[in-house]
Amino acid sequence: xxxxxxxxxxxxxxxxxxxxxxxxxxxxxxxxxxxxxxxxxxxxxxxxxxxxxxxxxxxxxxxxxxxxxxxxxxxxxxxxxxxxxxxxxxxxxxxxxxxxxxxxxxxxxx
Amino acid sequence: xxxxxxxxxxxxxxxxxxxxxxxxxxxxxxxxxxxxxxxxxxxxxxxxxxxxxxxxxxxxxxxxxxxxxxxxxxxxxxxxxxxxxxxxxxxxxxxxxxxxxxxxxxxxxxxxxx
Numbered sequence: 001x002x003x004x005x006x007x008x009x010x011x012x013x014x015x016x017x018x019x020x021x022x023x024x025x026x027x028x029x030x031x032x033x034x035x036x037x038x039x040x041x042x043x044x045x046x047x048x049x050x051x052x053x054x055x056x057x058x059x060x061x062x063x064x065x066x067x068x069x070x071x072x073x074x075x076x077x078x079x080x081x082x083x084x085x086x087x088x089x090x091x092x093x094x095x096x097x098x099x100x101x102x103x104x105x106x107x108x109x110x
Numbered sequence: 111x112x113x114x115x116x117x118x119x120x121x122x123x124x125x126x127x128x129x130x131x132x133x134x135x136x137x138x139x140x141x142x143x144x145x146x147x148x149x150x151x152x153x154x155x156x157x158x159x160x161x162x163x164x165x166x167x168x169x170x171x172x173x174x175x176x177x178x179x180x181x182x183x184x185x186x187x188x189x190x191x192x193x194x195x196x197x198x199x200x201x202x203x204x205x206x207x208x209x210x211x212x213x214x215x216x217x218x219x220x221x222x223x224x
Contacts, residue, residue, distance in 0.1 A: 035214075040217075041216055042216040042217055090154070092153075094211075097159070099154075099201075099211075099212055101154050102153050103153050104152065106151075
């Protein structure tokens with residue numbers, strides 16, 4: 001099946017802990033994105049990458065980090081510097097202006 | 111700042127009725143618009159898009175209307191079904207400028223009553 005796979009579906013973070021959310025795509029898309037969604041709200045851009053080995057900060061990048069070593073993969077690390085990490089995280093890739101989303105990861109703080 | 115927003119946070123309709131979800135945008139330079147449907151606990155799914163050189167575009171049971179004069183976008187769903195219950199987002203962008211990503215509105219929840 002072609003598409004975007006996010007894992008895990010649910011993730012729990014302890015205080016002071018870094019956690020990494022996985023995003024893999026087999027759509028051969030160059031551009032990939034990470035969005036954060038809070039309950040009842042829209043999507044806010046965290047980081048994006050338009051090509052391998054390159055990425056840029058979005059609107060709410062503080063407390064997050066990413067890497068783009070392979071075209072297929074764009075993992076997001078939520079660091080201990082992110083003081084309010086509880087949210088639904090969505091990864092997407094883009095072709096012809098359209099974003100294709102994964103099924104999301106719900107991150108909660110223990 | 112420039113933003114995309116929605117008029118109604120929640121819309122409740124009867125099964126079989128037509129639904130209209132509205133969206134206002136403030137960036138007059140935007141030339142590409144897209145609607146997404148998001149079911150609970152899932153990622154948004156593409157519904158339909160429209161470029162600014164068009165006023166109307168139709169898909170299967172859905173129609174998007176664009177009024178550039180008043181910067182208004184709407185999504186019409188014909189014969190609404192229970193499976194249409196979800197949150198609907200509009201998003202906008204400016205094509206061919208290298209602008210980084212779509213800008214999303216806050217969403218409208220559509221509730222279909224049986």
